Amino acid sequence: MRALAAELAKLxxxxxxxxAAATGVLVPSAVAAMTARGGPVPGGEDIGYQExxxxxxxxxxxxxxxxxxxYVTESAESGGGRQxxxxxxxxxxxxxxxxxxxxxxxxxxxxxAVVAAAATMGVVQAGAQTPPxxxxxxxxxxxxxxxxxxxxxxxxxxxxxxRHGVVPLALxxxxxxxxxxTYLLTKITLLANYLPDMAGVRxxxxxxxxxxxxxxxxxxxxxxxxxxAALLVxxxxxxxxxxx
Amino acid sequence: MTAARALAAELSKLxxxPATWLTIAGTLAANLLxxxxxxxxxxxxxxxxxxxxxxxxxxxxxxxAGFVVLGVLAACSEYIGGQIRxxxxxxxxxxxxxxAKHLATAIVALPAAALTxxxxxxxxxxxxxxxPATFGPILGVTGYLLLTTLIGVAAGALARRxxxxxxxxxxxxxxxxxxLRDNLDLAKYLPDTAGAAMWFPAGGALTxxxxxxxxxxxxxxLIAVALAGHHRRDx
Numbered sequence: 001m002r003a004l005a006a007e008l009a010k011l012x013x014x015x016x017x018x019x020a021a022a023t024g025v026l027v028p029s030a031v032a033a034m035t036a037r038g039g040p041v042p043g044g045e046d047i048g049y050q051e052x053x054x055x056x057x058x059x060x061x062x063x064x065x066x067x068x069x070x071y072v073t074e075s076a077e078s079g080g081g082r083q084x085x086x087x088x089x090x091x092x093x094x095x096x097x098x099x100x101x102x103x104x105x106x107x108x109x110x111x112x113a114v115v116a117a118a119a120t121m122g123v124v125q126a127g128a129q130t131p132p133x134x135x136x137x138x139x140x141x142x143x144x145x146x147x148x149x150x151x152x153x154x155x156x157x158x159x160x161x162x163r164h165g166v167v168p169l170a171l172x173x174x175x176x177x178x179x180x181x182t183y184l185l186t187k188i189t190l191l192a193n194y195l196p197d198m199a200g201v202r203x204x205x206x207x208x209x210x211x212x213x214x215x216x217x218x219x220x221x222x223x224x225x226x227x228x229a230a231l232l233v234x235x236x237x238x239x240x241x242x243x244x
Numbered sequence: 245m246t247a248a249r250a251l252a253a254e255l256s257k258l259x260x261x262p263a264t265w266l267t268i269a270g271t272l273a274a275n276l277l278x279x280x281x282x283x284x285x286x287x288x289x290x291x292x293x294x295x296x297x298x299x300x301x302x303x304x305x306x307x308x309a310g311f312v313v314l315g316v317l318a319a320c321s322e323y324i325g326g327q328i329r330x331x332x333x334x335x336x337x338x339x340x341x342x343x344a345k346h347l348a349t350a351i352v353a354l355p356a357a358a359l360t361x362x363x364x365x366x367x368x369x370x371x372x373x374x375x376p377a378t379f380g381p382i383l384g385v386t387g388y389l390l391l392t393t394l395i396g397v398a399a400g401a402l403a404r405r406x407x408x409x410x411x412x413x414x415x416x417x418x419x420x421x422x423x424l425r426d427n428l429d430l431a432k433y434l435p436d437t438a439g440a441a442m443w444f445p446a447g448g449a450l451t452x453x454x455x456x457x458x459x460x461x462x463x464x465x466l467i468a469v470a471l472a473g474h475h476r477r478d479x
Contacts, residue, residue, distance in 0.1 A: 016407065027420060034427040054419050061411055068407065076326055165407045166313060170414060174309045177418035178426075181278070181306060187285040 003091045007104035016065040024058015024112050029119040036127030048124040049204045052144050055116050059109040059148040060172045063155035066105045068165030084244050094240040102153060109152030113145040143203030146221055150228050154196055157231040160239055200224035250335055254348035263317050268356045271310025278303035279364040283371035296376045300368030301443055304385050307360055311389045312413045315396020318349040320406040328479050342401055342474045346467060349397050350390060357389035384443035384452050391463045398470035435462040
């Protein structure tokens with residue numbers, strides 16, 4: 001528990017984490033405001049959710065900086081040290097350290113999702129001509145929270161392997177774009193629908209453009225969770241066996 | 245130090261960074277893979293177009309990320325471990341130093357951009373078994389990628405941290421930009437949409453020449469801000 005508290009404190013003290021949080025809340029709510037103002041749109045049942053699928057950008061940055069910040073070398077004047085050496089001195093069990101880190105990232109991603117979803121849905125509801133939120137939206141909003149937490153863990157797992165943030169950050173942000181690389185891959189093989197992000201969004205998106213593959217929300221969540229679990233196992237094995 | 249020697253020094257630093265070569269090679273490889281993917285999609289008739297140049301350049305929308313990273317790395321590598329102090333001791337004229345860095349990065353990025361654009365189209369032509377009708381868009385893409393790289397250098401010089409600059413720029417180019425494009429009329433004057441007009445004409449957008457002009461203006465303005473910041477701030 002103290003390791004988790006330490007990781008949460010470290011995460012909350014990173015300026016980049018707060019920039020990520022601001023991006024994750026402002027991007028979807030601002031875009032939702034613009035969309036809602038434009039009047040009824042095709043795919044109106046997905047309004048708000050569509051924007052939250054892009055806002056996951058904030059969770060990605062959070063997951064990446066949580067671990068890449070450990071490997072940043074301080075300037076020579078401050079001793080040229082890295083946070084990771086201090087962290088592993090305090091928590092010598094690598095597995096426990098990484099588990100605490102995952103806990104902090106998942107909590108951070110989920111909290112961010114709750115705030116972002118509340119802001120985005122608030123903006124959407126304030127606009128005229130949008131259907132009011134009902135009981136059917138509860139599981140979808142829970143899906144958003146799961147999607148953000150799992151995506152943060154996915155970005156975190158890749159960054160544990162690369163130990164530097166640029167490559168995972170570039171890959172994940174590029175794939176958050178409106179027409180993502182994985183979406184392109186679904187045009188070539190239907191199996192691409194089971195890639196983590198393509199499956200994950202079906203936890204809360206009802207209709208993907210030009211895509212007839214149906215995956216039930218629960219299955220979608222399990223598929224994404226399986227990807228994340230597999231990646232985190234690999235990351236943990238590599239992390240415990242490698243020099244820090 | 246004369247301007248020519250400043251340029252030579254910046255070029256030497258840039259070319260000796262493994263990250264420069266890794267980024268260029270990674271971008272080229274990713275672009276080729278994506279080009280094959282787009283060509284396959286076109287063969288299956290699921291894409292909107294089957295024109296060789298349009299299909300071959302579709303992957304540039306993603307590959308531009310590599311050029312943004314290249315520009316940011318060129319600028320931010322100075323701030324890893326204090327290289328900037330050596331650099332400024334050797335080149336006390338700050339504006340000249342940063343201008344030389346922009347020029348050196350452009351010299352590296354131009355052939356890389358041309359190669360990336362050309363190889364993507366060539367591979368697509370091979371897969372589709374068709375020949376390109378026009379080469380204009382390839383020139384447009386080369387210019388676009390070059391200017392995007394320079395935006396990366398300027399943003400990197402301002403942010404001084406690789407991750408921050410990469411996150412902000414890619415967040416803009418891949419998430420905020422496309423969303424604004426769909427929702428805001430004035431967005432056609434923003435750098436990403438204006439730049440895209442240089443090679444992918446869309447309805448109601450700017451002409452390629454206008455797009456190039458607007459993107460050049462944005463790039464020049466950002467470089468000017470970076471030069472002013474570099475001149476006035478602590479190193």
